[in-house]
Amino acid sequence: MPTQDITYREAIVFALQEEMRRDPTTLIMGEDIGESEGPFKTCQGLMAEFGSARVRDTPIAETGFVGACLGLSLTGYRPIAEIMFADFLGVAFDQIVNGIAKHRFMSGGKVKTPIVIRAIGGAGLRFGAQHSQTAESWMLSVPGLKIICPSNPEQAYLMLKAAIRDDNPVLVLEHKALLSMKGPVPVGTEEVAMPTGPKILREGSDVTIVGSLAMVGRSLAAADLLAADGVSAEVIDIQVLRPLDVTVVAESVKRTNNLIVVEEQAPTGGWSSDVVADVLTQAFDYLDSPPARITLPDHPLPYSPGLEDAMLPSPETIAATAKSLLE
Amino acid sequence: MAARKKSAKPSNQVPDPLTDDDRVELFRSMVGIREFEEQVQRSYLEGLVHGTTHLCNGHEAVSSGVAQALRPDDYVSYTYRGHGHCLARGMDMEAAFAELFGRVDGVCGGIGGSMHLTDIDKGLIGAFGIVGGGLPVAVGAGLSAQLANKEQVSVSFFGDGAANIGAFHESMNIAQVWKLPVLFVCENNLYGEFTRINHTTPYEDLVIRARGYAMEAVQVDGNDVEEVYAAASIAAMRARGGGGPTFIEAKTYRHRGHSRTDPAKYRDPAEVEEWLKRDPITLYRKDLIARGLLDAKAADAIVAELQSEAKAAADRAAASEWPSADQDFMAKTFA
Numbered sequence: 001m002p003t004q005d006i007t008y009r010e011a012i013v014f015a016l017q018e019e020m021r022r023d024p025t026t027l028i029m030g031e032d033i034g035e036s037e038g039p040f041k042t043c044q045g046l047m048a049e050f051g052s053a054r055v056r057d058t059p060i061a062e063t064g065f066v067g068a069c070l071g072l073s074l075t076g077y078r079p080i081a082e083i084m085f086a087d088f089l090g091v092a093f094d095q096i097v098n099g100i101a102k103h104r105f106m107s108g109g110k111v112k113t114p115i116v117i118r119a120i121g122g123a124g125l126r127f128g129a130q131h132s133q134t135a136e137s138w139m140l141s142v143p144g145l146k147i148i149c150p151s152n153p154e155q156a157y158l159m160l161k162a163a164i165r166d167d168n169p170v171l172v173l174e175h176k177a178l179l180s181m182k183g184p185v186p187v188g189t190e191e192v193a194m195p196t197g198p199k200i201l202r203e204g205s206d207v208t209i210v211g212s213l214a215m216v217g218r219s220l221a222a223a224d225l226l227a228a229d230g231v232s233a234e235v236i237d238i239q240v241l242r243p244l245d246v247t248v249v250a251e252s253v254k255r256t257n258n259l260i261v262v263e264e265q266a267p268t269g270g271w272s273s274d275v276v277a278d279v280l281t282q283a284f285d286y287l288d289s290p291p292a293r294i295t296l297p298d299h300p301l302p303y304s305p306g307l308e309d310a311m312l313p314s315p316e317t318i319a320a321t322a323k324s325l326l327e
Numbered sequence: 328m329a330a331r332k333k334s335a336k337p338s339n340q341v342p343d344p345l346t347d348d349d350r351v352e353l354f355r356s357m358v359g360i361r362e363f364e365e366q367v368q369r370s371y372l373e374g375l376v377h378g379t380t381h382l383c384n385g386h387e388a389v390s391s392g393v394a395q396a397l398r399p400d401d402y403v404s405y406t407y408r409g410h411g412h413c414l415a416r417g418m419d420m421e422a423a424f425a426e427l428f429g430r431v432d433g434v435c436g437g438i439g440g441s442m443h444l445t446d447i448d449k450g451l452i453g454a455f456g457i458v459g460g461g462l463p464v465a466v467g468a469g470l471s472a473q474l475a476n477k478e479q480v481s482v483s484f485f486g487d488g489a490a491n492i493g494a495f496h497e498s499m500n501i502a503q504v505w506k507l508p509v510l511f512v513c514e515n516n517l518y519g520e521f522t523r524i525n526h527t528t529p530y531e532d533l534v535i536r537a538r539g540y541a542m543e544a545v546q547v548d549g550n551d552v553e554e555v556y557a558a559a560s561i562a563a564m565r566a567r568g569g570g571g572p573t574f575i576e577a578k579t580y581r582h583r584g585h586s587r588t589d590p591a592k593y594r595d596p597a598e599v600e601e602w603l604k605r606d607p608i609t610l611y612r613k614d615l616i617a618r619g620l621l622d623a624k625a626a627d628a629i630v631a632e633l634q635s636e637a638k639a640a641a642d643r644a645a646a647s648e649w650p651s652a653d654q655d656f657m658a659k660t661f662a
Binding site: 027053058059061063064065066067068069070071072073074075076077079094095098099103104105106107108109110111112113114143144146167168 | 437660
């Protein structure tokens with residue numbers, strides 16, 4: 001498949017555009033996504049092409065329009081909701097957790113709920129404590145949802161397309177610090193499939209580093225630093241937080257014997273703990289060191305640039321942690 | 328009355344006046360709901376209904392009156408007190424009982440339970456156990472109806488308690504801004520669980536809420552099935568014609584407590600007595616007899632017939648198998 005070099009943001013736009021062309025029952029709703037094309041321009045050109053019936057500017061009412069997605073999905077449509085900042089998912093929590101995630105199950109499996117909720121989260125742009133969360137773990141404990149996290153333009157494109165075609169509720173967590181990231185994207189891909197587990201992005205033999213979203217790039221940068229020092233790091237993008245299947249990570253650990261998980265969230269209740277726990281179950285005897293988790297500190301994120309930067313796991317921190325495991 | 332008249336003056340003519348046969352059917356519909364609920368209570372005492380259940384005795388005129396105004400392809404969403412809404416739309420009694428009994432022949436295979444009766448083929452898109460949780464979903468179904476352009480409507484039943492939760496306000500606002508074909512039917516029975524409305528809400532006439540959203544609104548006697556029908560059919564006609572949503576406040580009363588463990592002792596006995604005198608089924612029976620459409624014997628026969636129908640349906644449901652714990656639950660979680 002030929003590729004185009006485009007940004008993560010453009011990849012999202014292409015995915016939405018192609019899938020909305022492909023299926024007239026798709027529509028997208030969100031705040032300022034129509035004429036304004038989204039505060040992050042993730043809906044660029046959509047209203048011009050598909051009109052205001054299928055590209056809908058909503059009131060600032062996440063409970064209302066996310067809940068409306070369930071009603072649409074039950075009656076023949078495939079709605080997509082854009083949550084401008086992932087932090088705003090909290091406003092729609094009940095609709096997602098008690099409604100969208102459970103409706104099919106409670107019906108005895110008789111209804112389908114094809115819903116995509118895209119939420120743009122993450123730190124690094126100095127937005128402060130209420131506009132910088134990845135929200136990865138907020139819905140992690142909720143059966144009935146799929147949660148996927150694209151870490152580069154190609155993934156943003158392929159994963160979103162697959163999510164839109166999926167007959168189930170899918171939470172697509174995007175990262176605002178990645179929106180301008182460029183990379184090769186197979187625009188125009190016809191066949192897509194939902195990712196089912198982690199993906200190895202860089203092979204290595206000394207240590208396995210697992211990350212999501214912006215932490216994947218930092219892990220890859222850490223691998224470069226480690227390579228310069230003669231350490232071979234394998235980097236894995238967790239990609240799918242729900243359902244979580246760490247088999248690929250466990251198999252990697254069986255080769256490298258060391259594990260680091262990097263998560264852009266506070267240390268308690270996040271997915272990195274699940275990864276470590278499940279890898280311990282599957283590969284305990286292969287570990288040469290205690291698995292390490294690198295997370296945000298256990299307080300909200302500060303605003304000031306130097307402070308925010310200091311909180312985020314850096315390639316240097318990741319590399320130093322790797323070396324400490326190998327000592 | 329806080330109904331707000333807008334420039335396009337809505338018609339106050341009921342588009343499809345009730346025939347005498349319709350009237351008798353409405354009576355049957357209400358009696359069917361009542362007898363179902365009475366049987367639920369008996370079955371509960373026999374240990375067949377698990378957890379909790381929320382009976383709608385006293386609300387029958389709202390369920391039946393609104394259902395009469397709907398087409399088969401309309402969408403209806405409701406609450407944990409939703410048995411009546413389902414039966415009025417034609418849910419099979421046996422499948423409903425079997426669901427309440429947690430059996431495999433339940434309308435949701437015993438997975439949903441009393442609070443989650445869903446029957447998508449009858450437009451019964453879902454029961455919501457979280458107060459107010461169904462309103463945004465009804466808005467979505469209303470948007471679906473508007474986009475499909477087939478003159479369908481989406482009805483949301485909810486109680487007075489829901490009028491104080493955010494989902495209600497977001498839904499009312501979106502529906503009005505987008506002129507969606509939604510009927511917001513508020514069953515104002517004066518109690519949010521155990522607490523009387525005057526302790527939770529600055530006024531008892533919730534129709535006032537619609538004013539803030541510039542929405543057409545009407546307050547009806549929710550114990551008068553023909554008044555409910557008239558309001559719902561006018562609202563549905565307006566919605567089908569692109570005239571947007573309507574808020575219908577139906578004043579009614581919960582004959583029983585909030586749920587099965589609640590004796591409702593917090594209510595003033597005089598208030599209860601007053602409302603029981605206004606039992607919607609008793610009122611309509613008198614009305615139909617006065618109009619010569621039924622006599623006491625025929626009315627009694629309808630009650631007896633539906634009572635035995637409910638009993639027989641419950642008996643058949645009780646004979647249904649328990650669902651297997653070995654079934655593929657993931658396939659019921661994800662399509």
